[in-house]
Every structure is written in structure tokens, then in C-alpha cells.
Amino acid sequence: KAGVTQTPRYLIKTRGQQVTLSCSPISGHRSVSWYQQTPGQGLQFLFEYFSETQRNKGNFPGRFSGRQFSNSRSEMNVSTLELGDSALYLCASSDGSGTLHTDTQYFGPGTRLTVL
Amino acid sequence: AQKITQTQPGMFVQEKEAVTLDCTYDTSDQSYGLFWYKQPSSGEMIFLIYQGSYDEQNATEGRYSLNFQKARKSANLVISASQLGDSAMYFCAMREIDSNYQLIWGAGTKLIIKP
Numbered sequence: 292k293a294g295v296t297q298t299p300r301y302l303i304k305t306r307g308q309q310v311t312l313s314c315s316p317i318s319g320h321r322s323v324s325w326y327q328q329t330p331g332q333g334l335q336f337l338f339e340y341f342s343e344t345q346r347n348k349g350n351f352p353g354r355f356s357g358r359q360f361s362n363s364r365s366e367m368n369v370s371t372l373e374l375g376d377s378a379l380y381l382c383a384s385s386d387g388s389g390t391l392h393t394d395t396q397y398f399g400p401g402t403r404l405t406v407l
Numbered sequence: 408a409q410k411i412t413q414t415q416p417g418m419f420v421q422e423k424e425a426v427t428l429d430c431t432y433d434t435s436d437q438s439y440g441l442f443w444y445k446q447p448s449s450g451e452m453i454f455l456i457y458q459g460s461y462d463e464q465n466a467t468e469g470r471y472s473l474n475f476q477k478a479r480k481s482a483n484l485v486i487s488a489s490q491l492g493d494s495a496m497y498f499c500a501m502r503e504i505d506s507n508y509q510l511i512w513g514a515g516t517k518l519i520i521k522p
Binding site: 324333334336339347349379381383394395396397398399400401403 | 442444449450451452453454457498502509510512514515
């Protein structure tokens with residue numbers, strides 16, 4: 292089975308621009324979660340999508356949004372970029388059963404976003 | 408209060424030695440899951456091992472084992488016979504009902520294996 296893929300792997304943008312990141316989950320997985328990782332804040336949960344619906348949301352401003360398509364692929368959008376948005380954005384997929392014990396998340400390689 | 412605490416920001420270990428990475432957690436739930444992930448410098452987060460709160464046996468996966476002490480609320484990762492490729496950041500994470508099933512992450516431990 293192919294793993295989680297994320298595109299692009301690297302991105303350089305300037306302040307005020309917007310960006311869209313893409314994530315393709317493992318075949319058969321219906322849940323996609325997005326995380327932001329920075330040296331100062333560590334791993335922070337952005338949101339989770341399951342069957343095209345946002346199921347959970349972290350504590351990020353409305354500039355961060357996402358969506359999921361019928362094939363479970365997901366996109367994340369950040370509008371009006373700020374310098375502090377520079378980070379590694381990780382996508383994780385799981386079967387989405389939501390069970391405590393078996394719903395292991397598998398991660399993609401990440402998209403490294405630099406905002407200048 | 409921190410839900411997941413990893414007290415070792417960094418560790419140096421000689422190749423072929425065993426290494427224990429510490430993780431303590433805080434939860435009032437009876438049912439929860441504990442996960443360990445490895446993140447090499449390339450950035451990808453790699454799932455290593457899982458332990459459920461009701462599992463009586465410590466989880467093992469190849470060279471990885473989890474020393475689960477429920478009463479002490481600790482879930483330490485043990486890597487036997489360390490290899491140079493084990494050099495990476497290691498994260499402990501927990502899923503509980505109170506957190507709406509979302510993973511709660513520790514700050515990580517940077518492990519460097521010396522040849």
C-alpha cells in the first residue's frame with residue numbers, strides 16, 4: 292500500500308499571500324488530520340476531516356481552513372500568510388473509526404512552508 | 408498541567424546499547440491509548456508502537472518495546488541494540504476521550520546514536 296503523500300514538499304511564499312497544501316491518504320483511510328510543527332510550539336493540531344466533514348478543530352485562526360474530497364484527499368489553505376506561519380505542515384491519515392485504540396495515524400513527509 | 412511529559416530533551420547513546428526514552432502522562436480517563444513516533448531529520452513522522460490502557464502485556468514491535476507502568480502513568484519506549492539510523496526525534500502521544508480523541512503530543516526527545 293502506498294503511504295500518505297503530501298505536495299508540494301517545499302514552498303516559499305511572501306507575507307499576505309495564500310497557500311494551498313495537498314494530502315492524499317493511504318488507500319481506504321477516510322480520516323485526514325493536519326498538524327503544524329514549529330520549533331517553538333511543537334506539534335499543534337489544526338483540524339481533522341472525515342468523510343468530507345470537519346470532525347475536529349484545533350485552536351487556529353480562521354485563516355487556516357481545509358476541505359476533504361469524496362476520494363478522501365484533503366487540502367489545507369492558509370490565507371494572508373504571516374511570518375509565524377513558517378512551519379512544517381504534516382498530514383496524517385487513519386481509518387477514521389474514531390476508536391481510541393485502533394485508529395492509528397500514519398503521517399506523510401510534510402510540506403515545509405517558508406514565509407518571507 | 409502538561410498532559411504528556413518527556414523529561415529528556417536530548418540523549419546521546421553509544422551504538423548497540425539499549426536506550427530508554429521517558430514518557431509520563433496525565434489523564435483521568437480509564438480508557439486511553441499511548442503512541443510513540445519517530446521523526447528523522449527528513450521530517451516524516453513514523454509510527455513505532457502502541458499501548459492501550461487495558462492491555463495487560465507490554466507492547467513490542469521488533470527492537471521497540473514499551474515499558475508501561477499504569478499506576479505510575481508512565482509509558483517509556485525501550486530501543487534494544489541501538490543503531491545509527493535510530494538517531495531522530497522521538498515523540499510520545501496520547502489519545503483519550505476527554506480530548507475528543509485527538510492525539511496529545513509530548514515535546515519530544517532528540518536521540519543521537521554515537522558510533
